[in-house]
Structure formats: C-alpha cells, structure tokens
Amino acid sequence: MSMYVDWEYYKIFYYVAKYQNFTKAARVLGNNQPNITHMMNKLEDQLHCVLFIRSNRGVTLTPEGETLYARIASAAVQIQDAEEELSASATLSHGAISISATETALNIYLAEHLREFHARYPGIRLRISNHSTPQAIQAVKNGEVDFAVVTTPAEVDNELKMVPLMPFNEILVGGRTFTALASQTLSLSELTAYPVIMLGSESMSRTFYRQFFLQHNAELKPDIEAATTDQMLTLVRSELGLAFVPEPMARGNLARGRIVQLQLRENIPSRSVCLVYDRHRPLNTAAREFQQQLLSSARKGDAQ
Structure with a gap:
C-alpha cells in the first residue's frame, strides 16, 4: 500500500525531532x-x-x-545541499558553459569576451570546441553545446x-616578395597567375570565395589547402602564395612588416560573426549570462 x-510534514518532523521541541521547531520554520x-x-x-x-x-x-528520523535526516541534508548548489550556480560561483566556435570567430571575437567573462566569474568552467561552421551548427542541433559562435x-x-554579433572584412595578403605587387590593383581573374592558399573545400570560407569568384567570372583554383587561418598566415609568411584572411587576424603580421x-x-x-542557439533549449544560469553578455555587446555595437 502506498x-x-x-x-x-516530513520537513517539520525533521526539525521537531532535531530540536526535540515543538516551539523551537516552529520558530526555526517561521511558523x-x-x-x-x-x-x-x-x-x-x-x-x-x-x-x-x-x-x-x-x-x-x-x-x-x-527509524523515520534516520531516513528523513539524510534526505533533508541532501535537499539542503541541492538548494545550496542551485543558489551557488544562480550566483555564478560555479557551473559550466560549452561553446562550439569556428577558428575565426574565436580569434577575432569570442576570445576577448571569454577573457572578460572568465575574469568576472572565475569559478565557471569553459569548454570550447573548435568546429567548422556546419559542424558547430550541428552541435547546437544535437544539444552537444549550449550555443555556437560561427x-x-x-x-x-x-x-x-x-x-x-560583429561584421568583419577580409583582405588579400602575400609575403614580402609581393611588396612590389602591393602598389598595384589586381583583379580576381589576374590572381590565377599567382599561387593561392585556401582553407579546405568543406569550409564555409571556401564556399564564400567560390561564389565571389563566380560572380566576377573568375575561376578559383587554390594551389595549397590549409586546415586553419593560422596555417594560411604561416604559409603566406613563408612565401608560398597569396591568401584571403580576416583583417583582424592579419593585423599583427602586417604591422610587423612580415606580410x-x-x-x-x-x-x-563583408562577413559576420554570429551567435547560433536553440531557442527551445533551456540554458543553465552561467550559459544564459554569457549569452546575454554577447547579445548586449552586439546591440551596443549596432548603436555606435
């Protein structure tokens, strides 16, 4: 029979038994x-x-x-622990956020925001996975991450x-041996005379440039494929060819005269860094707070 x-009633029993006194239990319970x-x-x-x-x-x-007290006491302690844990995660003293990010998004946008967030809430664990844009979107769809920045x-x-979240521009760069060429203006069709370095064919970058070249009746035939933008920049510095890279990622090398x-x-x-999330997925307090931070900084960016 159940x-x-x-x-x-059990909660009240716990306090009455603990204090062995009705009046004292009533006081603690505000009753x-x-x-x-x-x-x-x-x-x-x-x-x-x-x-x-x-x-x-x-x-x-x-x-x-x-007998009842022995059982109820351990349950009551468990419940108090749970309440404390929940209020701690509500105050962002601990918790975890998992984000899928593309290399460019991490480099030119997300890293800076993560740094600010981590300084403010050092107890929150951050898990960042590096994906291409389609993989990152799939990870959000599968519920593997809280959200993606692509x-x-x-x-x-x-x-x-x-x-x-933020617009960015890409620029065409080459190694120092291209210094003389830098004073001229090239057309896309003239680029076929030079070795071109690109990201792999499954990347969104490649899709983007394939369309860009097509629109201007030029053919995109990369000579070298790299896995990441960082690799492309290293290859450019090593005089292996020209590459299209996000301007913020090229800044340091340009300033030092390496490219x-x-x-x-x-x-x-122009391209954009975007936030992708599942509007039906409830986020934990930490993830919700970080997502709000990204959205509100994007709105400030719009206002400027």
Whole structure:
C-alpha cells in the first residue's frame, strides 16, 4: 500500500525531532506551535503510528520516530545541499558553459569576451570546441553545446536562431616578395597567375570565395589547402602564395612588416560573426549570462 504524505510534514518532523521541541521547531520554520502540533498529529494519523512521546520538557522519539528520523535526516541534508548548489550556480560561483566556435570567430571575437567573462566569474568552467561552421551548427542541433559562435556564410533551420554579433572584412595578403605587387590593383581573374592558399573545400570560407569568384567570372583554383587561418598566415609568411584572411587576424603580421596587403579591384563582401542557439533549449544560469553578455555587446555595437 502506498500513501501520499505531504513532504512539508516530513520537513517539520525533521526539525521537531532535531530540536526535540515543538516551539523551537516552529520558530526555526517561521511558523507557530499550535500549527506545528496539528501537522504532527496529522502525520502520525497518516503513518498510523506514534512518532513522539510528549512531555512538558519537550518531545522524545518513539522507536518508529527514530527509524523515520534516520531516513528523513539524510534526505533533508541532501535537499539542503541541492538548494545550496542551485543558489551557488544562480550566483555564478560555479557551473559550466560549452561553446562550439569556428577558428575565426574565436580569434577575432569570442576570445576577448571569454577573457572578460572568465575574469568576472572565475569559478565557471569553459569548454570550447573548435568546429567548422556546419559542424558547430550541428552541435547546437544535437544539444552537444549550449550555443555556437560561427562565421557567415551560415545556414540554420527554423528551430535555431542566428544573431549577427560583429561584421568583419577580409583582405588579400602575400609575403614580402609581393611588396612590389602591393602598389598595384589586381583583379580576381589576374590572381590565377599567382599561387593561392585556401582553407579546405568543406569550409564555409571556401564556399564564400567560390561564389565571389563566380560572380566576377573568375575561376578559383587554390594551389595549397590549409586546415586553419593560422596555417594560411604561416604559409603566406613563408612565401608560398597569396591568401584571403580576416583583417583582424592579419593585423599583427602586417604591422610587423612580415606580410603585405594586396589591393583588389573587386570588393570582397563583408562577413559576420554570429551567435547560433536553440531557442527551445533551456540554458543553465552561467550559459544564459554569457549569452546575454554577447547579445548586449552586439546591440551596443549596432548603436555606435
């Protein structure tokens, strides 16, 4: 036979048994003694046994009362721990966020925001996975990550939301041997005369440039494929060819004179860093806080 007893009664029982006193238990619970007595009588009725031996000095537990107390005490401690844990994660003293990011998004946007967030909430663990844009979007879809920060072009279906966070431009760069060429303006069709370094064919970057070249009746035939933008920059510095890279990632090398920027006749369309998340997936407090930080900084960016 199963019975339904209000958990509140067990909680009151725990305090009465702990303090062996109705009045004291009432005070701790912010209740009054007649109420507490009434509820304990009801609990005894429901359990069909006597739990307390009442005396003018207070109460002592019957053997049945002792048995119940042993069980209830451990449950009560578990519940208090859980409440503390939840309020700690609500105050962001610990917790975890998992984010999928493309290399470019991490480099030119996310790293800076992670640094600020980590300085403010050092107890939050961060798990960052490095994906291509399609992989990152898939990870959000599968519920493997809280959200993704990717670079356009990107396609998401209806259940996911995509919000632009920051626009960026790409530039054409070459090694120092291209210094003389840097004073001229090249067209896309003239690029075929030079070795071109690109990311792999499955990357969104490659899709982006394939379309860009097609629009201007030029053919994109990369001579060298690299896995990451960092690798492309290393290859450019080693005089292996020209590459299109996000301007913020080329800045340091340009400033130190390790590479040169080449001028293109055609305008390279601007790209964006975007946030992708599942609007139906509830986020933990930490992930929600970080997501809000990214969205509000994007809105400030729009306002400027």
